[in-house]
Amino acid sequence: MQESHKYIILSAPSGAGKTTIAHHLLNAGLDLEFSVTACSRAMRVGEKEGVDYYFLSKEDFRQRVSAGDFLEWEEVYPDHFYGTLKSEIIRIQSNGHMVLFDVDVVGGLNIKKIFKEDALALFISPPSIEALKERLEKRATDSPEKIRLRLDKAKTEMARAPEFDTIIINNDLQKALGEAEKVVSNFIHGEE
Numbered sequence: 001m002q003e004s005h006k007y008i009i010l011s012a013p014s015g016a017g018k019t020t021i022a023h024h025l026l027n028a029g030l031d032l033e034f035s036v037t038a039c040s041r042a043m044r045v046g047e048k049e050g051v052d053y054y055f056l057s058k059e060d061f062r063q064r065v066s067a068g069d070f071l072e073w074e075e076v077y078p079d080h081f082y083g084t085l086k087s088e089i090i091r092i093q094s095n096g097h098m099v100l101f102d103v104d105v106v107g108g109l110n111i112k113k114i115f116k117e118d119a120l121a122l123f124i125s126p127p128s129i130e131a132l133k134e135r136l137e138k139r140a141t142d143s144p145e146k147i148r149l150r151l152d153k154a155k156t157e158m159a160r161a162p163e164f165d166t167i168i169i170n171n172d173l174q175k176a177l178g179e180a181e182k183v184v185s186n187f188i189h190g191e192e
Helices: 018-026 058-066 086-094 105-118 131-139 144-159 174-188
Strands: 007-011 032-034 037-038 054-055 070-077 081-083 096-101 119-125 166-168
Touching: 007 018, 007 105, 007 144, 007 174, 018 096, 018 174, 037 058, 037 105, 037 131, 054 081, 058 070, 070 086, 070 105, 081 086, 081 105, 086 096, 096 105, 131 144, 166 174
Parallel strands: 007 096, 007 119, 032 096, 037 054, 119 166
Antiparallel strands: 037 081, 070 081
């Protein structure tokens, strides 16, 4: 992995709009390519291997950790591992693109520590925990217990927002998309 590459890191609590912003950036002509995360959870309806995630068994995930295949990884929930494969970064750079990471808060900060000033770490924040709760309930993909776990985790994650280079509050989606695109474009082109 060469020094001259730039890396864009998006992190947020679940439900804050990070994936929507990631899709916008990928389509904004910024020469970014999405880094597909590896995980040990089961595939959900509509997800595709190698597009949404690389789905690994817990055993395979642990073996690949031992082999040093991951740039970073984390046990996000008990027995639910997520991580960035080094091979994914090499794949994207061999395509001549810059890497866009859509990762959780700990993963984002770990990647920032690795790439330092070559990385821009953006924290996408919901306007409040209450707004996040409403979004998660409207999304209707999680049980009330899972939503409670996500909200507890979100409180911890939001406390770490100041460790990121830029915080974008996603209160108005169009405004957040524009702000993210401007910040990323300025970083890529070396503008303040």
